[in-house]
């Protein structure tokens with residue numbers, strides 16, 4: 001039998017699971033079976049220190065029975081009901097009120113999705129549909145940025161700067177224009193762009209793009225307040241306010257993809273306020289439930305919600321939109337973040353991690369260690385003077401750190417990235433620093 005007990009988890013996995021981004025030639029599997037706080041345990045009993053919070057989502061740490069109990073209570077009472085048409089339920093109403101209440105005052109309503117990709121796809125539909133209904137159907141172009149990640153759907157995949165999603169899959173939706181996202185480390189070392197201030201460079205590019213495409217043909221710009229998959233890169237402080245001002249002047253909507261940055265990751269409920277902007281649409285997921293249930297949301301300003309709610313209403317929905325169990329889990333998660341003051345953690349544990357990681361900057365392999373709250377990027381370089389990345393990225397290095405030290409960090413094309421749970425202890429933060437230092441300095 002294929003699942004006979006004598007077969008190992010690894011063998012059974014290889015027979016029956018197709019993983020994203022895993023070639024069949026790789027035999028090895030890490031079979032996780034349980035977790036508590038920042039520690040995960042695999043099927044062999046080995047422990048790992050999770051400095052990535054899963055996929056950058058587990059704000060409150062693993063194994064919180066309080067959330068499991070909230071899910072069980074909700075499932076016993078009303079496991080599922082829809083929020084299509086005139087149906088609704090108490091959990092969706094309560095969570096929408098709470099999310100809107102935490103956002104900037106122009107925010108009016110929330111629309112629920114099953115995750116981040118569905119959220120960015122929905123925000124894109126909302127932006128185009130908003131203009132269409134206001135008599136500007138030609139506003140279809142979307143501005144996106146280099147190093148962005150907005151999801152794995154056809155539209156969200158094209159918005160992402162992620163060639164794997166656009167090559168080999170036939171035609172793309174189109175009407176997407178990509179601008180340079182500020183990456184101060186790379187910008188300072190790119191001879192082509194000269195010494196121009198990175199914000200000036202990006203703003204000039206944005207202005208030129210608006211002029212070339214025509215402002216009356218552009219629906220929105222989408223961006224992450226801080227690039228996540230792009231290497232945990234925060235822009236200079238004047239970047240977002242100046243971008244937002246230019247967009248507003250041309251009637252172009254600002255979609256903030258806060259799938260990673262919200263719910264304490266950068267020290268506040270949402271990052272846009274910290275960045276000095278009020279987005280028209282905000283996409284949320286991940287930390288909304290700390291990953292205990294798949295759920296996402298799009299927050300809309302009243303101005304947009306009123307247009308989309310008019311007439312026959314907004315004509316897009318998903319079976320699992322506003323899943324009652326997901327909404328109950330989200331509220332239990334937000335309760336923990338509030339009660340344990342986890343918005344402060346980005347500062348406190350962030351500072352401890354900064355100290356623990358500071359010695360890395362002296363190493364020949366490390367170009368810089370950058371940090372915004374609990375989003376951390378370690379730029380790994382083949383050549384420190386020129387800032388050239390390793391030819392094959394940092395994926396193998398992340399595997400080596402995991403295998404040697406048990407610390408989980410994520411590899412990428414240029415950087416190692418860290419985004420630990422907000423409940424990481426000071427001792428665990430120190431351990432992350434030591435583990436990375438030992439491997440990156442070539443200690444056996």
Ligand code: PLP
Nearest residue numbers: 115116117149150151228259260
């Ligand atoms: N947006 C950002 C910034 C992300 O990092 C991700 C996923 O990592 C997504 C959107 C897509 O979310 P999901 O994987 O839940 O579809």
